[in-house]
Amino acid sequence: MTTVEQPGSAARAVRRLRDSMINGELAPGTRLAESSLTGPLEVSRNTLREAFSTLIEEGLLVRLPHRGVFVATLSPAQIADIYRVRVLLECSALRQAPVRPPRAEGMHAAVDEARRAAEAGEWRAVGTANMHFHERIVALAGSPRLDAWMRQLTAELRLAFVAAPDLEGLHRPFVTMNEEITTAYEAGEAARAADLLRDYLLASERVVLGHLP
Amino acid sequence: MTTVEQPGSAARAVRRLRDSMINGELAPGTRLAESSLTGPLEVSRNTLREAFSTLIEEGLLVRLPHRGVFVATLSPAQIADIYRVRVLLECSALRQAPVRPPRAEGMHAAVDEARRAAEAGEWRAVGTANMHFHERIVALAGSPRLDAWMRQLTAELRLAFVAAPDLEGLHRPFVTMNEEITTAYEAGEAARAADLLRDYLLASERVVLGHLP
DNA sequence: CTTGCGTGATCGTTGAACAATCCCTAGGGT
DNA sequence: ACCCTAGGGATTGTTCAACGATCACGCAAG
Numbered sequence A, B: 001m002t003t004v005e006q007p008g009s010a011a012r013a014v015r016r017l018r019d020s021m022i023n024g025e026l027a028p029g030t031r032l033a034e035s036s037l038t039g040p041l042e043v044s045r046n047t048l049r050e051a052f053s054t055l056i057e058e059g060l061l062v063r064l065p066h067r068g069v070f071v072a073t074l075s076p077a078q079i080a081d082i083y084r085v086r087v088l089l090e091c092s093a094l095r096q097a098p099v100r101p102p103r104a105e106g107m108h109a110a111v112d113e114a115r116r117a118a119e120a121g122e123w124r125a126v127g128t129a130n131m132h133f134h135e136r137i138v139a140l141a142g143s144p145r146l147d148a149w150m151r152q153l154t155a156e157l158r159l160a161f162v163a164a165p166d167l168e169g170l171h172r173p174f175v176t177m178n179e180e181i182t183t184a185y186e187a188g189e190a191a192r193a194a195d196l197l198r199d200y201l202l203a204s205e206r207v208v209l210g211h212l213p
Numbered sequence C: 001c002t003t004g005c006g007t008g009a010t011c012g013t014t015g016a017a018c019a020a021t022c023c024c025t026a027g028g029g030t
Numbered sequence D: 001a002c003c004c005t006a007g008g009g010a011t012t013g014t015t016c017a018a019c020g021a022t023c024a025c026g027c028a029a030g
Helices: A009-022 A034-041 A045-057 A076-095 A105-119 A123-139 A144-161 A167-171 A173-186 A190-211 B009-022 B034-041 B045-057 B076-095 B105-119 B123-139 B144-161 B167-171 B173-186 B190-211
Strands: A061-064 A068-071 B061-064 B068-071
Touching: A009 A034, A009 A045, A009 A144, A034 A045, A045 A061, A045 B045, A076 A123, A076 A144, A076 A190, A076 B076, A076 B144, A105 A123, A105 A173, A123 A144, A123 A167, A123 A173, A144 A167, A144 A190, A144 B076, A144 B144, A167 A173, A167 A190, A173 A190, B009 B034, B009 B045, B009 B144, B034 B045, B045 B061, B076 B123, B076 B144, B076 B190, B105 B123, B105 B173, B123 B144, B123 B167, B123 B173, B144 B167, B144 B190, B167 B173, B167 B190, B173 B190
Parallel strands: none
Antiparallel strands: A061 A068, B061 B068
């Protein structure tokens, strides 16, 4: 479920940087100078570079040789790529999911998480919960590798969210759609749920791309 | 196509380590002590650690904190996981591939590569070519992210190949199956090609698991 | 045979140092 | 006024040496 809390300065720096990015404190395109980060993060330059390597591998940072590392900026083409992968992964996972005893506990938990956050007006938390919902869908495939990849995808996508001016308009419409997909899946209609999910993703892609420029 | 030739000591160390692993010079389970690798690779300990990070992220190495890094050992469960992901990715990519003008150039190139290697009796090269073939199938989806993931998967899987005692029996049967899949796809029968591919993968999984213990 | 402890070795992290590369600006030419 | 070139300053890429923290191994005691 939750990511393992690894000890160590490098891992801590990774977590702090990642949180800062998905919280919007570090806007996409921001340059992260090594020397100016060693202070706030309380790590040495070498350890910081190791943290950078991890985040670059995850796609959250980009390194331009001899120029520095920058918070990744997602082009429309890259966002389209992410959604292409999501449609493939999520729909396949949902379509081949077991229906005899539906495994929707995780999906329910994510839906509840999203609804509570929506009632509290915390739209960034709603976005996080929505991403959790989709991670739970992929988890239906039962593959640790797929789970790890999906977490990467959602982290990357949240970089696109932080640039959006209207978080409520971006996330609110999808809370009820999550519920519909869960209901359809639990009713044994995996194929219909997968179709709903595909429509959901295409709609979400349009919203994200529309909120960008 | 080929991986980008990045400059830098760290990237060079990554390539040399990865090549050593998929060539079988570094057997799975081998411990890679930092101090004893700085000499042969001609890099400092810090740079070596950076190279380790990359390969750990790729799944080729495993880090046990305060104990060192080891060449990854694939358990049967992990191999099964890899094949589960492959079935999902490759079959989806092939099923949704364009059939009007089939894009099979890459697949043909990989088939030829495999056949030439088979005639030369270089079975490890045959395995490499077969992996290229499947990377080309995923490339039909047109997603850079999927391509990168598939390269990771094939690299991991080759770790399982190096332990096999009978490389010919492991790789030879699949050369002609590659050709059949290509033919079916070019004939416009994407669905049948996907079914062939699924059978192929399930058979390959059995062979790999059978060659292991 | 098992348990506990000490020793040695390795890892995790730090700080400093140097070379390589890039950005920016000042200067000269047209 | 504009463009091109050269230099200085800053940042990155890489290496090295050192320290504490942690683990593996062996030996002694029960």
